[in-house]
Amino acid sequence: MSGKLRVHELAKQLGVTSKELLATLKEQGEFVKTASSTIEPPVVKKMKAHYAKQAGGNDAAEEKKSEAGPKKPPLKKPGQNRAKAAALKPATPKPGAQPKPAGDKPAPGDPKPGAPKPAGGQSAPKPGAPKPAAAKPGAPKPGAPKPAAAKPGAPKPGAPKPAAAKPGAPKPGAPKPGAKGGAPTPGAMPRPVPKPGRPRVANNPFSSNTGGGQRPPRPGGGRPGGGRSGSGQGGPRPGGARQGGGKRPSPADMPAGPSPTQMPSKAAAPGGRGRGGGRGRGGGPGGPRFGGPGGGFRGRGGRRGGTAGAFGRPGGAPGKRRKSKGQKRAEYEEMHKPNVIGGVRLPDGGGKTVRLRQGATLSDLAEKINTEASSLVQALFNLGEMVTATQSVSEDTLQLLGAEINYEVQIVSPEDEDRELLESFDLQFGEDEGGEEALEHRPPVVSVMGHVDHGKTRLLDSIRKANVGRGEAGGITQGIGAYQTEVTLEDRPRKITFLDTPGHEAFTAMRARGAKSTDLAILVVAADDGVMPQTVEAINHAKAAELPIVVAVNKVDKPEAQPDKIRGQLTEYGLVPEEYGGDTMFIDISAKQGTGIDDLLEAVLLTADAALELTANPDMDAQGVAIESHLDRGRGPVSTVIVQRGTLRVGDSIVVGGNFGRVRRMVDEWGNDVEEAGPSRPVQVQGLNGVPGPGDNLLVVDDDRVARQIAAQRDARQRAAMQARRKKRVSLENLDQALKERSQLNLILKGDNAGSVEALEEALLKIEVDDEVQVNIIDRGVGAVTQTNVTLAAASDAIIIGFNVRADGKATEEANAEGVEIRYYSVIYQAIEDVESALKGMLKPIYEERDLGEAEIRQIFKASAVGLIAGCMVTEGKVKRGAKLRLIRDGNVITPDATIESLRREKDDANEVAKGYECGMVLSYPDIQTGDIIQTYEMVEVPRD
Template sequence: MSQQTTIRKLAALVNTPVEKLLEQLAEAGMEFSDPDQSVTSTEKVKLLGFLRRTHGKGDKAEDAVAPKKITLSRSRKQELTVGGGRNRQTVDVVVRKKVTLVKPGAKGDGTEKSATPENDEQAEILRKLEESRQRNLSEQQRLAEEDKRRAEEAAARKIAEDEAERLRLAAELAAAAAPEEDAAGRKAAGHGHGHGHPKPARSDDRSAPKHKHRGSHAMVAGVEDDENAARFAGQLHLSASERARRSSARPKSRNRRQVEQARSGSGEHGFSRPTAPIVREIAIGEAITVADLAQKLAMKGGDVVKALFKMGVMATITQSVDHDTAVLVVEELGHKAVPAAPEDAESELIAHVGEAQGETAPRPPVVTIMGHVDHGKTSLLDYIRSTKVATGEAGGITQHIGAYHVETDKGTISFLDTPGHAAFTSMRARGAKLTDIVVLVVAADDGVMPQTMEAIQHARAASVPLIIAINKIDKSDADASRIKNELLAQEVVAEEFGGEVQMVELSAKTGQGVDALLDAISLQAEVLELKAVPDGRANGVVIESSLDKGRGPVATVLVQQGRLAKGDFLVCGVEYGRVRALFDENGGQVKDAGPSIPVQLLGLSGVPEAGDDFVVVADERLAKEVASQREHKRRELRLVQAAGNRMEDVMAQMGEGEAQQSMQLVIKADVQGSVEALKQALTALSNDQIRINVIVSGVGGITESDANSAAASRATIIGFNVRADASARKVIDTNQIDVRYFSIIYDVIDQVKQIASGVLGTEIREDIIGTAEVRDVFRSSKFGAVAGCMVTEGVVKKSKPIRVLRDSVVVFEGELESLRRFKENVEEVRVNTECGIGVKAYNDVQPGDQIECFERVEVQRTL
């Protein structure tokens, strides 16, 4: 192998300046312009011959006179790395060596040094050094050869891969450009070219990388080649193979075709850009937070907030939005919204209820007594039960739903007694949904009233058959035919008029016609063929609920399917528990209750809301999970309702400004139904002048927490059939909170109106008391312009302020300076009377003007 080196390295080895070496090469007939150009061994020999001839020595051996003594000087420079990390340093080590060789048999002047070492120890050291140098040289040559071989193989593989990729792309382009009828054939041909075995590299390709041949220089004997010195370059602890591997790890520059392949996704590891927008199916429940919605859409939360803002909904990323709003924003963003699957616990509960179904059997009817206030609903039920229920009610008015079941000659009948006051609309609606038959009580001496018509609407909405009980038929002014005619106006047609509604005339006081009513109820029940599953796990609905201080949460429930027994686990709305005891309407304990039987149960974790469904389950775990999930869902919906994040709502509140007053209320009642009725009745009193807010409401006595809430918000506490405990009274007295106790809902509404009127305060109102028309204007040296007027309306008083109107436009407002009747000063002038009026500080009164006299009065604002 021929060895090559550069002019710069050669000058360093022979200890000659680079410029001088270039001049010698030029004189020898070899032109070099750059010190980094390579010099071959042949050129070195040529230069050596030229230098010998220059010094008088011939090229031939016989012409050359061999020297008697030759002195060789060697200087070798190394770089050593010492330490590590921050203390790492590079140290230059220079080794100089001088050897004098004497030709055998030559005689010197006594100053020559023999090449033979002075002792055997020095010779051994030199020998070992030479062996070590040879071993290092061989190892470096072997590693360099391996690195070059690997580089050649990698280059060959790269060439083959590029060629295969080029063929594959050419085949795809040809297949895309071909007609449809022969597209498959051309694609197959392109596939064969593109995926065949790569073309083997030619021998000249493999030899493309140039090799650096090692060899000895002919200039100076025993001098190391520059490749051997290269192994000391850089850090000493890195071998040549490691340096080659590190250099190959650097990112290689790509040509334009490779960049385009990477961008278009055609490369092996390129990103595949989607050809169409990705449409996702987003499962949405009743409510969802903006953050969860953004995660499901794979979008940033800010983008979803922007989309909501464009739709007029102002919500932060942590707020919840309702189902409809979420569906709209999902569709607006180009995705598809689907209803969320029910929770696992809810699904398990549904399966649980399905397993409990069995054979059905006839059940008693559930009858709801409805009607206007004081038409005799509770009195009728009282007669049927032979008890005095109405006398126990406050003011003789039913304040909540009462549930009873009665054993009659016609069989067992369950009755629900609903309030008749206008505030209890939700109670009557709930009673109509629970019932099988509605008995509408109408007083024969009063007629069809607003709550009567409302009860008819509730019965129609629930698709429940109606029976009309015309009560108080024993009174002298009773007129049953008038009642029937008034009901015709409500499209309630009696059977005797060709309709389908049974009408029974009765008297709850004397008992007249009550048996006929029971017969009508039994007949209607037979027509309906009412059936239910008598055994198995029970389910039903909450009629009423309350918080008893000694017994805890108490719920009055109506069993609709199955049998409810003591010890059952049940979930009731967002509450759960185990039945500790069951009571009938008379307060007696019972072991169980079947379909259509109302009972009171103890053992729930909290007070359920009236109208909630209850289901008996196998264990407490399932009941607790279902209640927890329902509470979480209800809390989300409550947050959505309380957010007020509609832009229209915000703008409406901004428009109201400070003109609208607010009144805060804390409502506590004995039963849940009364709480609902009070909230609806009192918040309905709100208008443009005042807003009534119920900040706290609940069942049970007034607690210390309720009093603190009222103190913090300066609210009035309404106690309906409940009282404040000792700790609450302390807070009430300390903060001087306004507390009102009531037992009749009429009084609650009237007093809240009075309180709200006090909050509104008073207003100044202007009342026009008289008008005078100016007929002529006279000039007076004392009073200036005096208007001769005729009082056309009311009375003009001197002590009251006036306005001057011209063409129905106010041109001056002030007071009277003088009011005369002929030449006398008077205090007032009545209608159709002439007078002279002097307007103070105004002299521009003209004929045809009107002088309006008014007074300001302070009026209390009311609802």
């Protein structure tokens, strides 16, 4: 699937939601169902190019828009502007205008050195104005307020100033609101200028005067350093009309020129921040900048005394200006903008990681991201999945939903989850056992593995001088047995712990657990049978667990035995004998005759001493693993455990998987009571509240309360994970298929131990007969069949399978009364065969067509009661009443599925008419003609294999 992506993955890469991407795909003609559908590489490339082109177009548009702001519209001819301004120049002051005081008269002088040159045709400054001797460029006359840049055609300084241009005149201070540039803005209604001495903040951003009334002159002269740099300072603007209107400036781009009412302040150096009038930036070689002369919006000059315009705080340079409250709020809302999935608002994760356990529910995810579970349910429904808030959700579904709301969902592995649980109680499984002085040698734990019926149990019988195989149902081992025996090596007694694992193919999980729980493996291969499938599987399990392997070639006493052939076959799997230059020990034995057993045990101990350093601390709290568990009628739950480190004692509070309890009694493989068990010692433990699962870890804790809490949390997590693994989701796409009636064989499994029940369940679930039928295991457990099992089976129409267990008296009576079937088995493959046969019997039948005969229509009769009657001659086979037929005319099939509704021979009704006889038929298809051929057939059920 190189190059393929799912819709939600591509949407995350492109920065869009899955719903938007699905809509785009449909617009492009791509047929994609849901956000979890896979997209082919050409479509992925096509979508990336589409969004890249779209993003490029948006960037170009924004760049063009941003360039259009500073860009000034083309200047009109100066002559036109002057003529228009002269025509609109008021002859007398307006009634509300006040004559400026004498002190406000600016000193006449040359224009500022940095001011832009007037366009051709514009009038130059008046030649008679004397230059001030000590004033800096752009500095106002001491004691006089800074005037705004003189309007084109304005009266001389000192003359009464009109408040605003007459209607029809171009408004000099600001462009037309919303205009993108170009034409000058028409003037607004006249507004009187406030009286002097009453300064106020201007609220009209489109006024030519940004301030209120004028302030009195600053006592003692202006600030040292002069006023702001920018046009309009130090004298009136050179004559000439204003050059065209521009785009309405944003609040951040307000011109920095002072208003007529602003108090004098420090003068900036030439080329400062102030906005110039006309075409360029005022105050020296600062580069061109948009803006009108004088008035309009105030810009941020970095000094006191400025008056804020109607858009809030003044603006400044684009790179250093302070953001307005509206801009900050917009950015904050954009950062915390919730995701909207199908109308449901969900929080944006911002790429955060959320850790969830296996089998987590939407309620768990909602608690992690602080939202409502109902919102997640609705959002998931819009994505095509129907899940309830308390229903366990698969890992793929959680990750899909997390990707939509910008969360990275991480599913914690069962090992990490259990480690975190124990750490919350200040516990740790497999913790440091202390220093080397606290460690002692322990016996090796050896797993006996191999193909079924190759002599594994007989080998252990020979070692233990017992006969376990005789008691096994069918002569095969169906559970793990743990034994410890004592042997003598170099005149020194040594102990070895053996695990006998099943060899049948259904017990793969048991063999894997046996390999993980041991230090060394004995691979038993029959010399007369060779390497078989389970032999190869056992080799793979041992290699995966990194176990040293000792090969026992069994049944060498048989005439057809070929030990050398076994050595050659195992060489292909990496097990090279020592005599061939390898490092694997091969021992020829006969478990039945008892020959070679001592050599095998010696080889096991030598391999363990050479390849392994087997030590453990016997003084710490016990830790181990449950090998097998079962429910005993008199003793309750019994679990066979191997202590891996520490010492287990009677009375200890223990937790094993999702079960807890106190050790009431311990017995060894011989049935003798044991008060304590050290490392590598197998014992049967009684006192648990339930039957642990095979492979569950055993841990000694301080008291029963801690054990109960740990077990409760483990049990809840295991049930949730199992529900998520088994539950098949119903999506909107397969809803119709799910609603169709589908045959299911409901089963309830009961067995003598947990490992056998697990193996039987896995074997039954692997049965594949057809898509129409399936096995559904609704319950499983360890122990005898109870009334509760029968009641559940009656309610769900299930069959109870008992594996090496029986039903008690009341359960049997209730099963007979309710009609519940209970099947008992002692060999696993018999149960598998019966269930497979039952599934085949549930399959829908297959029908095939079988030809009956042909008839030719010779004549057609009409009858008012029945319509047209076909007078026919049977030419082949026979025709039957109610049979299906095909009507053929001129070699073409007219109707393929008509039926014979009535059949008569002369005047009598007939069930069938044979070849060579005439008959009359009434067909379900009325359009018949003379010469038509009638082919009759019937559908026959065919048995399915």
